[in-house]
Amino acid sequence: MPKSKHQIPGRVRSTYEFIRAHRDRYSVQALCRVLDVAPSGYYAWLLQPLSDHAQEDARLLRLIRASFLASHGIYGAPRVFLDLREAGETCSKHRVARLMREAKLRALHGYRIRRCAVGKPSVLIPNLLQRQFTATRPNTAWVTDITYIRTWQGWLYLAVVMDLFSRMIVGWAAGPTIRRELVLDAVLLAVRRRRPRGTLIHSDQGTQYGSDAWRRFCRSNHLEPSMSRKGNCWDNAVAESFFSSLKKERIKKQIYKNRDLAIADLAGYIDVFYNRTRRHSHLGGVSPEQFEAAHRPRRQRLH
Numbered sequence: 001m002p003k004s005k006h007q008i009p010g011r012v013r014s015t016y017e018f019i020r021a022h023r024d025r026y027s028v029q030a031l032c033r034v035l036d037v038a039p040s041g042y043y044a045w046l047l048q049p050l051s052d053h054a055q056e057d058a059r060l061l062r063l064i065r066a067s068f069l070a071s072h073g074i075y076g077a078p079r080v081f082l083d084l085r086e087a088g089e090t091c092s093k094h095r096v097a098r099l100m101r102e103a104k105l106r107a108l109h110g111y112r113i114r115r116c117a118v119g120k121p122s123v124l125i126p127n128l129l130q131r132q133f134t135a136t137r138p139n140t141a142w143v144t145d146i147t148y149i150r151t152w153q154g155w156l157y158l159a160v161v162m163d164l165f166s167r168m169i170v171g172w173a174a175g176p177t178i179r180r181e182l183v184l185d186a187v188l189l190a191v192r193r194r195r196p197r198g199t200l201i202h203s204d205q206g207t208q209y210g211s212d213a214w215r216r217f218c219r220s221n222h223l224e225p226s227m228s229r230k231g232n233c234w235d236n237a238v239a240e241s242f243f244s245s246l247k248k249e250r251i252k253k254q255i256y257k258n259r260d261l262a263i264a265d266l267a268g269y270i271d272v273f274y275n276r277t278r279r280h281s282h283l284g285g286v287s288p289e290q291f292e293a294a295h296r297p298r299r300q301r302l303h
Contacts, residue, residue, distance in 0.1 A: 144160065183214065
């Protein structure tokens with residue numbers, strides 16, 4: 001009795017493909033007899049060469065590719081699975097992983113983790129955050145840091161401010177020099193957007209964060225400064241993690257032609273992709289904006 005289209009194993013399917021490839025030279029009946037398959041099964045397969053399961057795999061793979069490309073190649077199976085689930089698909093995470101593996105869709109790899117020694121406390125500003133990287137309300141604790149980006153025009157420096165509640169970048173600034181105004185511009189943007197009251201703001205021991213101007217700025221804007229121990233990057237690990245993601249997912253592939261192009265690309269990544277769209281494992285697989293919207297008081301959501 002011929003196998004149904006749902007039960008055709010790989011060996012039988014390859015036999016049918018062989019028969020189709022050689023049917024101009026030999027009769028189908030002779031080929032089926034020699035290869036020990038039923039002619040009725042072969043003709044049924046001709047009407048639908050792919051099983052229902054294989055056709056569903058092909059349909060899912062199109063959706064998987066769309067999610068993978070929309071993420072700029074950074075989403076692995078867990079995040080692609082969340083995209084499909086949000087779109088109403090009911091496939092399993094293991095099936096998504098298998099299809100991505102077979103299609104050779106691999107998420108970009110990150111950088112090696114920096115090894116950090118245990119440092120001494122800051123003399124100027126104590127470490128008030130103490131690696132408490134989870135906040136229960138917006139504007140409870142922010143972290144800030146600076147990184148550098150290569151362009152053919154010279155270095156571009158980027159300062160960011162992140163709210164630990166939602167991991168949202170609430171302020172950022174970029175410029176050609178690592179001046180203290182770079183940090184103040186980033187934090188000023190965050191202050192204007194969020195209007196903090198008693199917010200803890202944590203940084204490393206960079207000179208920009210130890211200046212009198214920085215401490216005066218914090219006091220006048222209701223911010224409580226906190227500083228990592230010297231030489232200990234783990235004290236500001238969340239900001240370091242953001243920079244690692246930024247360089248892995250966007251910057252690492254290129255040296256920008258000039259600073260203006262780099263700043264435009266940073267704006268697209270931070271404001272459009274990271275804050276609005278990118279799924280964050282710490283937030284249960286949603287973006288920072290989605291996380292904040294879900295936790296906004298009900299009366300605010302009604303307005």
